[in-house]
Amino acid sequence: MQMINSHCGVTHEARGVLRLTISNAGPLTILNTPVIGAVTEGLTTLAADGGIRALILAGGTEKSMIGGADIKEMATLDQAGAERFISGLRDLCEAVRDFPAPTIARMPGWCLGGGLEVAAACDFRVAAADAKFAMPEVRVGIPSVIHAALLPRLIGWGRARWLLMTAATIDAPKALDWGLIDAVAGEGEPLDAAVARLVDMLLECGPQALRDQKALLRQWEELPLKESVAVSVGAFGRSYLTDEPHRLMGEFLSRKRGGK
Numbered sequence: 001m002q003m004i005n006s007h008c009g010v011t012h013e014a015r016g017v018l019r020l021t022i023s024n025a026g027p028l029t030i031l032n033t034p035v036i037g038a039v040t041e042g043l044t045t046l047a048a049d050g051g052i053r054a055l056i057l058a059g060g061t062e063k064s065m066i067g068g069a070d071i072k073e074m075a076t077l078d079q080a081g082a083e084r085f086i087s088g089l090r091d092l093c094e095a096v097r098d099f100p101a102p103t104i105a106r107m108p109g110w111c112l113g114g115g116l117e118v119a120a121a122c123d124f125r126v127a128a129a130d131a132k133f134a135m136p137e138v139r140v141g142i143p144s145v146i147h148a149a150l151l152p153r154l155i156g157w158g159r160a161r162w163l164l165m166t167a168a169t170i171d172a173p174k175a176l177d178w179g180l181i182d183a184v185a186g187e188g189e190p191l192d193a194a195v196a197r198l199v200d201m202l203l204e205c206g207p208q209a210l211r212d213q214k215a216l217l218r219q220w221e222e223l224p225l226k227e228s229v230a231v232s233v234g235a236f237g238r239s240y241l242t243d244e245p246h247r248l249m250g251e252f253l254s255r256k257r258g259g260k
Helices: 033-047 079-098 114-121 146-155 157-166 172-178 191-203 207-222 225-241 244-259
Strands: 002-005 008-012 017-022 054-058 103-107 110-112 124-127 132-134 169-171
Touching (some): 033 079, 079 146, 103 114
Parallel strands (some): 017 054, 054 103
């Protein structure tokens, strides 16, 4: 693993797939101010690499992808410090959302609070069979904020309200049923095998087309329907500035002719 900085390591896997590991953040991978800044820096650095086809975000241990924000640090904050701290975590989540290639949250063990917000900012979430999820902030006297706002879009208002206002813990099967995660490893199956299945699906797609599709999805989140349709026309046309449509459509037609 190559270290970008003291808390951000990168493993170059095959075919343009990278794993970004949050390092030196304790056994549960806890987000304090230095870790938040380092991982944001790492994501920003990697975002400039046009050869990345998928990015897997992982914790440093199998206990958690991210176990949450650092309660020891938060317990010392005043209002101004609290707003600085949460603004840093907001910037980290936005760096995940703005990453141009598809992002995958690799989720073993526990994923709590700010960790679940970072995971929600990823394009895909793949969990171990025994993974657990919760938004426990209200139990320590603070509301869930920033990218907790993504949860109603993922799981609906009722289920988001349940997570945010009861601080309840849910397991992987329920999280999958609710739409909080996208895939779960089978019992006894390595989590990386489930992640690899998703990666294989992504690698079958045009790299630039996937980046364009991600960018469109981000726009569609913010725009009214008519504007969403309108911006799509230009994106479709610009896709022909690359060789992907002719090359991949040609390969498709060749396979079809070969099958006749």
